[in-house]
Amino acid sequence: MFIYRPSDHSAWCLLLSLLLLPVWEAGSGQVRYSVPEEAKHGTFVGRIAQDLGLELAELVPRLFRLASKGRGDLLEVNLQNGILFVNSRIDREELCGRSAECSLHLEVIVDRPLQVFHVEVEVRDINDNAPVFSVSEQKLSIPESRLLDSRFPLEGAADADVGENAMLAYRLSPNEFFILDTINKKDKGKFPVLVLRKLLDREENPQFQLLLTATDGGKPELTGSVTLLVVVLDANDNAPVFDRSVYEVKVRENSANQTLVIWLNASDADEGTNKEMIYSFSSLVAPSVRRKFLMDNTTGEITVNDLIDFEDSNTYEIRVDVTDKGSPPMVGHCTVLVEILDENDNSPQVFVTSLALPVPEDAQVGTVIALISVSDRDSGANGQVTCSLSPHVPFRLVSTFKNYYSLVLDSALDRESVPSYGVVVTARDGGSPPLSATASVWVEVADVNDNAPAFAQPEHTVFVRENNAPGRHICTLSARDPDAQENARVSYSLVERRVGERALSSYVSVHAESGRVFALQPLDHEELELLQFQVSARDAGVPPLGSNVTLQVFVLDENDNAPALLPGGAGELVPRSLGAGHVVAKVRAVDADSGYNAWLSYELLQPAAAAAAGGARGPFRVGLYTGEISTTRALDEADAPRQRLLVLVKDHGEPALTATATVLLSLVESGLAPRASSRAPEGAAGAPTALLDVNVYLIVAICAVSSLLVLTLLLYVALRCAAPPGEGAGAGAAGKPALVCASAVGSWSCSQQRRQRVCSGEGPPKTDLMAFSPSLPPSSVPDMEVEQQSVGGDQYRKVC
Structure with missing residues (x-):
C-alpha cells in the first residue's frame, strides 16, 4: 500500500492532507482511494483514468461509466480530465452505521472492448457526532442505608462515530457523596458507574442533582450531558445482588420461541418480604429488544419471544433490574450481552450484468461475455461463495475481485454445430449443509461467413x-x-x-x-x-x-439427317458378255447421324418395266449393306440396251429417313469401252428421265463422230471417278488403317472418317469416328450415274 505524505511539517497542512488526500493502491485489478465523510461537492478523490491506465480521449468513445451497489450518486467522474470527485454529501454513519470499515465499491466499465475495473473508496470517519444520552434525565433511587462503595450503574452515552471519535470518557459534576467509575464492556467501550463515597442521610439531603458529561476522543472534542436525579430512600438496607454484573450468552439465530437464553439468579441479604424479588427489564431497554425476548418476573428466565435474525443484528444488550419487595424497595442491576450465532439460512444471490450478446462465432478465446457478481448475507464460512458453470459449455469463470466474476470464452465457437448455449451459473456457499442459487445466461452465437456453398x-x-x-x-x-x-x-x-x-x-x-x-x-x-x-x-x-x-x-442423337449419296463409280457401259455375280456399279451414301440412326441399308426398287411384265426377275441386284450393284444372271439380247435402276438408301432411325439414287447402265458389246454418267432427279420422274436419255444420245453421237476423242475423254473420266479423294489407290495402299467393326450383318470396315466437334468449356474440339459405310472391293467398279433425292426434305445432290 502506497501512502502519500506531504513534506510540509505544518500541523495544519498535515491535518488537511490526512482529511483530503486520497490513498490508492493497484493490485489484483483493484484501485483504492480514501475520502473523508462530509466532504464538499467537487472534492478531489483521485485521478481514476490515469490510475486505471486509460487515455482521457477514449473515455467518451468507450462509454466510460461507474456502477455501484447502493448509493451510486455519491461519487462522479469528470470525463474531461478523468478525475473522481465527490458528487453529493457522504454520511459515513448513514452509509455504514457503526461498522469499523466503510467503503464504497465501484465498478468502472468501459466498452469496445469490454473491460471492468474495481475501485474501492474508503470513507474516513470525522468527529461529526457528539455523544448522546437516550434521556435528558436519569433518576436513581438509593436507600439511605446503602454502604460505602455501593455501585449504581448508569446509562452511558452513544456516539455514532467509530474508532477514536467514539471512545467516550465520562466526568461527574463535583460533589461530596459520589464519584464516577467506569466498567469496560466487551467490544462496547465503557459505561459509567456511580460509586457512593459518603453515607447518605435522607433527612439532611433527600435528593441530589448531578451532571454527567461524556466526552469523545475526536479532535476537536465533542460532549454530551445528562442530569442525574438521585432520590434518597429510607428503609430497606440491602439491595438484591446478581452474582455477576455482566453476563455473556450465545444464541443461534432462528431459535424457536420459548428457547431459554439465560437463567438469572440474584440474592438479597434481607429477610422476609425484603428478600422477595421481582425481575424485569430495565426501563432503558429498547422496545425492539423487548419484542425479541421475554422475561419471567419470578424465575429470572429470559427466553426467545420473536424471530432472531443474525443479519438484522448480531448482538443484543439487555439490562435487567431485580427489585425486592421491601419498603422502600431496593434494586439490583446486571447486563446480559447476547451474541447471535450465524446459521446458514441465506442462499447466495447471483447477479448477471453487462451482457455482450450475441457472441460472434469467430470471437477470440478470452472474450468477456458477461459480468457476474454474487453475494451472501451470512457470515464466515456460511457467506463464502464459490461459483461454477454447467458442464460441456465453451466458457469459464474468471475471478476479477472478491465475489466478482467474468464469464469468458474458453474455446472456439461454431454456430453451425451449436447455435446457442444455455449457461447455468451455480453459486454455492460454504455452510453445512451448503445452500446454492443459480442464474441462467442464454448465449446466442452470431453467424459469420465461414462456410462456402x-x-x-x-x-x-x-x-x-x-x-x-x-x-x-x-x-x-x-x-x-x-x-x-x-x-x-x-x-x-x-x-x-x-x-x-x-x-x-x-x-x-x-x-x-x-x-x-x-x-x-x-x-x-x-x-x-x-x-x-x-x-x-x-x-x-x-x-x-x-x-x-x-x-x-x-x-x-435424333434421326434428323437423311442419308446423303457420295460420288463414285467406274463407268456406265456394261458389256453384255458379263456373267452372274459381276459388280457393275456401286452406290455410296453416308448419314450425318450416329449409331443406329447412321446405319444404312440399300434396296433396289422394282423397275416399272419389270413390274409391267409381270414381275420378272431383273438382271441386276444391289447389296443390302454394301450398295454394290451386281448382275444376277448372264446378260442376253433380250435385255434392254439401257437399264435404269432406282436404288433406295434407308437408315435405321425411328422413323427411318431415306434417299433414292437413279443409276443408268448401257449394255454394249464387249469391244466398246465402258463409260458411266450419273445425274440426280430434280423432283418429278418424267423430266429427269428425258434429260438423261438426251445426254446418252449426245454421247453416242459424239463417239460416232470422233471415236478417238471419245476414248480419250472416257479414259480421263474413268481415271478421275475410279479414285475418289481421300480413298487411296486400293485396299493395300498406304494410309490410315481401316477400322473393322462387327455388326449383325458381318464385319464392316470404315471407309470414311467424319470430323465431329466435341465441345466443352475447356480445350479445342475433338474428332471422332461417327459414320460408317461398307468398304469397296479392290477390283474396279464400273462408272455409274447416280441421282440422289432425300425423302425427308428438299436435299438434292448430283454425283458425277
Missing part, C-alpha cells in the same frame, strides 16, 4: 436430346451453405468460357436464385456432342465465399 458432388452429368426447344430446362443445381441469413443466401452463375468460336452464355444460362439450368437454343448432336462447363455458387456474405461444380451435358 458446397455441391453434393463435384460433377453432374445430364443427357439432353438434340433439337430441343429454346429455353428448355436441363437440370437444377443446388449448393448448400450451413451459414445463416445473408451468409447462406446462394446465387448461381456461369463460369464464362469460349465454346469454339462462341461464348458459353449463348448456349446455356443459369437462374441466379434457383440454380435451374436452361438451354438457350436447340442443340445439334452433329455439331456438339458434349457441352462441359462450370457453374459457380456464391453466398452473400462479406467477404463472399463460393465453389464450382462441373456440368457435363451430353447431346443425344
Whole structure:
C-alpha cells in the first residue's frame, strides 16, 4: 500500500492532507482511494483514468461509466480530465452505521472492448457526532442505608462515530457523596458507574442533582450531558445482588420461541418480604429488544419471544433490574450481552450484468461475455461463495475481485454445430449443509461467413436430346451453405468460357436464385456432342465465399439427317458378255447421324418395266449393306440396251429417313469401252428421265463422230471417278488403317472418317469416328450415274 505524505511539517497542512488526500493502491485489478465523510461537492478523490491506465480521449468513445451497489450518486467522474470527485454529501454513519470499515465499491466499465475495473473508496470517519444520552434525565433511587462503595450503574452515552471519535470518557459534576467509575464492556467501550463515597442521610439531603458529561476522543472534542436525579430512600438496607454484573450468552439465530437464553439468579441479604424479588427489564431497554425476548418476573428466565435474525443484528444488550419487595424497595442491576450465532439460512444471490450478446462465432478465446457478481448475507464460512458453470459449455469463470466474476470464452465457437448455449451459473456457499442459487445466461452465437456453398458432388452429368426447344430446362443445381441469413443466401452463375468460336452464355444460362439450368437454343448432336462447363455458387456474405461444380451435358442423337449419296463409280457401259455375280456399279451414301440412326441399308426398287411384265426377275441386284450393284444372271439380247435402276438408301432411325439414287447402265458389246454418267432427279420422274436419255444420245453421237476423242475423254473420266479423294489407290495402299467393326450383318470396315466437334468449356474440339459405310472391293467398279433425292426434305445432290 502506497501512502502519500506531504513534506510540509505544518500541523495544519498535515491535518488537511490526512482529511483530503486520497490513498490508492493497484493490485489484483483493484484501485483504492480514501475520502473523508462530509466532504464538499467537487472534492478531489483521485485521478481514476490515469490510475486505471486509460487515455482521457477514449473515455467518451468507450462509454466510460461507474456502477455501484447502493448509493451510486455519491461519487462522479469528470470525463474531461478523468478525475473522481465527490458528487453529493457522504454520511459515513448513514452509509455504514457503526461498522469499523466503510467503503464504497465501484465498478468502472468501459466498452469496445469490454473491460471492468474495481475501485474501492474508503470513507474516513470525522468527529461529526457528539455523544448522546437516550434521556435528558436519569433518576436513581438509593436507600439511605446503602454502604460505602455501593455501585449504581448508569446509562452511558452513544456516539455514532467509530474508532477514536467514539471512545467516550465520562466526568461527574463535583460533589461530596459520589464519584464516577467506569466498567469496560466487551467490544462496547465503557459505561459509567456511580460509586457512593459518603453515607447518605435522607433527612439532611433527600435528593441530589448531578451532571454527567461524556466526552469523545475526536479532535476537536465533542460532549454530551445528562442530569442525574438521585432520590434518597429510607428503609430497606440491602439491595438484591446478581452474582455477576455482566453476563455473556450465545444464541443461534432462528431459535424457536420459548428457547431459554439465560437463567438469572440474584440474592438479597434481607429477610422476609425484603428478600422477595421481582425481575424485569430495565426501563432503558429498547422496545425492539423487548419484542425479541421475554422475561419471567419470578424465575429470572429470559427466553426467545420473536424471530432472531443474525443479519438484522448480531448482538443484543439487555439490562435487567431485580427489585425486592421491601419498603422502600431496593434494586439490583446486571447486563446480559447476547451474541447471535450465524446459521446458514441465506442462499447466495447471483447477479448477471453487462451482457455482450450475441457472441460472434469467430470471437477470440478470452472474450468477456458477461459480468457476474454474487453475494451472501451470512457470515464466515456460511457467506463464502464459490461459483461454477454447467458442464460441456465453451466458457469459464474468471475471478476479477472478491465475489466478482467474468464469464469468458474458453474455446472456439461454431454456430453451425451449436447455435446457442444455455449457461447455468451455480453459486454455492460454504455452510453445512451448503445452500446454492443459480442464474441462467442464454448465449446466442452470431453467424459469420465461414462456410462456402458446397455441391453434393463435384460433377453432374445430364443427357439432353438434340433439337430441343429454346429455353428448355436441363437440370437444377443446388449448393448448400450451413451459414445463416445473408451468409447462406446462394446465387448461381456461369463460369464464362469460349465454346469454339462462341461464348458459353449463348448456349446455356443459369437462374441466379434457383440454380435451374436452361438451354438457350436447340442443340445439334452433329455439331456438339458434349457441352462441359462450370457453374459457380456464391453466398452473400462479406467477404463472399463460393465453389464450382462441373456440368457435363451430353447431346443425344435424333434421326434428323437423311442419308446423303457420295460420288463414285467406274463407268456406265456394261458389256453384255458379263456373267452372274459381276459388280457393275456401286452406290455410296453416308448419314450425318450416329449409331443406329447412321446405319444404312440399300434396296433396289422394282423397275416399272419389270413390274409391267409381270414381275420378272431383273438382271441386276444391289447389296443390302454394301450398295454394290451386281448382275444376277448372264446378260442376253433380250435385255434392254439401257437399264435404269432406282436404288433406295434407308437408315435405321425411328422413323427411318431415306434417299433414292437413279443409276443408268448401257449394255454394249464387249469391244466398246465402258463409260458411266450419273445425274440426280430434280423432283418429278418424267423430266429427269428425258434429260438423261438426251445426254446418252449426245454421247453416242459424239463417239460416232470422233471415236478417238471419245476414248480419250472416257479414259480421263474413268481415271478421275475410279479414285475418289481421300480413298487411296486400293485396299493395300498406304494410309490410315481401316477400322473393322462387327455388326449383325458381318464385319464392316470404315471407309470414311467424319470430323465431329466435341465441345466443352475447356480445350479445342475433338474428332471422332461417327459414320460408317461398307468398304469397296479392290477390283474396279464400273462408272455409274447416280441421282440422289432425300425423302425427308428438299436435299438434292448430283454425283458425277
